Amino acid sequence: MALLSRLERFNARHPWSHNDFYGRWVARQVAGARHVLDVGCGTGNLIDLLRSRAVSVTGLEPDPATARVAAARFAGDEGVVIEQAGFEQRDRDRRWDAITLVAVLHHLPLAETLRELHESLSPGGRLVVIGCYREASPGDFLVSTAAVAANPLMGLVKHPARARSLPVQMTAPTAPPRETVAEIRAQAAAALPGARIRRRLFWRYSLVYDRP
Structure with missing residues (x-):
């Protein structure tokens, strides 16, 4: 002890960010996507990496103070939109070429969110998650x-x-993860058939799913 x-x-x-550690890996997974949605974008570190690879990036961040930092960071960049909103407040009529979530999914109801992420992807789109378990x-x-x-x-x-x-x-709000890797695999198999899930270092897992 x-x-x-x-x-x-x-x-x-x-201190150092376990989430930022995976930022470049996430950005590589969605290279070639034109329009990207980053759910729970924080202060925009991942968006900074995605911006050079996509035509547009939309960041959703529910925490007001954190969203203000991200919005100020990309003020004047027409290719980046920051919305103070959670995933449930997204534009439900829009579909995305790629969706990313880093240390966000455990804040949301797992089964429902996985189904809605599938529906929010364009055909052929890719979902990339770095999650906590x-x-x-x-x-x-x-x-x-x-x-x-x-x-x-x-x-x-x-x-x-x-x-x-x-x-x-x-400094953004955090929450302890609820689901185990086994539970995440089971829910993903139902909502995202073919999703690839790997346990990662620094208390994270990755999930990559390509919508047919």
């Missing part, structure tokens, strides 16, 4: 042990100086 406590204090002094299996805890060991090393590389506060992109 003392070791874990020391690790927590060290990680707090050298509830640890339950031996495999989960094995990957978590590796992440605990790697996390402080990444913190030193990405944020070598001691931080006085969290970076702004890490």
Whole structure:
């Protein structure tokens, strides 16, 4: 327990975003998509990567303060629209070539949201999710042990100086994940047949689905 406590204090002094770690990977998965929807866009770090690959990017962010930061960041960029809204408030008549969600899906009702994500994709469109899951299996805890060991090393590389506060992109509201990887796989098999799901490092999983 003392070791874990020391690790927590060290990680707090050298914070870095586990979500941003996967940003470039997500952007590569949707390369070639013309119109992209980023659900729960935060301050816009992923949009910044998507912008050079797409004609337009729409970011939905329900948290008012975070949405204001993103809107100011892309003010004047006609290819980016930031809406202070959740996924349930999207334009339901519009379809997207690609939809991305990073650390967002666990905030939403899983089965219903997966079905609606499918319907929000254009035929041939791609859904890319980096999500959070509830640890339950031996495999989960094995990957978590590796992440605990790697996390402080990444913190030193990405944020070598001691931080006085969290970076702004890490201040959006959070919530603990409810579903296990097994539960996510089962729901995805029903709503998104053929979706590819992998457990990832740093307490994340990836889901990639191509709508026929």
